[in-house]
Amino acid sequence: MCRAPSRPSRRRRHGVAERSAQAVPRGPLVSPGFWLHHAALEWRATLERNLRPLGLTPTQFNLLASTGWLAHRGSLPTQQQAADMAGVDRMMASRVIRALEERGLLRRHPDPADARAFRLEITSAGRKLASTAIQVAVDTDEQIFGADADLLREHLRPIAAHRVPADRPTK
Secondary structure (H helix, E strand, O other): OOOOOOOOOOOEEEEEEEOOOOOOOOHHHOHHHHHHHHHEEEEEEEHHHHHHHOOHHHHHHHHHHHHHHHHOOOOOOEHHHHHHHHOOOOOOOHHHHHHHOOOEEEEEEEEOOOOEEEEEEOEEEEEEEEHHHHHHHHHHHHHHHHHHHHHHHHHHHHHHHHHOHHHOOOO
16 A cells, blocks of 8 residues: 655654644544445445345354355364454354354364364355355445455455454464
């Protein structure tokens, strides 16, 4: 991402640019974070509407798809790995995974290496539903982001990559 050169009227304090008193006030409508937040809300609301006919919420979809994707890349993921990939906190993940298990979409197995952990296995019904839901998510991305999707991903990835386990460099 290219950044404009610093202006003489700016001073840095605590990592934040400080503007002089004569600078134009910056309200929320000029904040990229404001627009990112509201764009994310719109994307999530649209995804929720589009997934509703499949009986999935966005959180259920994210955990189901993340479990399938992680399992496809290697061994059965732990519940925590799926939660991290989906960006869901531990307690929410536990409740949602239990609901997906009750629907026959996932199976939880005790982790032989860690008595506190569970490994997740996506069932054939879960794989089938995840496949359909992934297409719904792809279509939703196209609906919301259109031709700008690749450019948007290029801008967002360096900002959020440290939060995505699959995007972290391996040691």
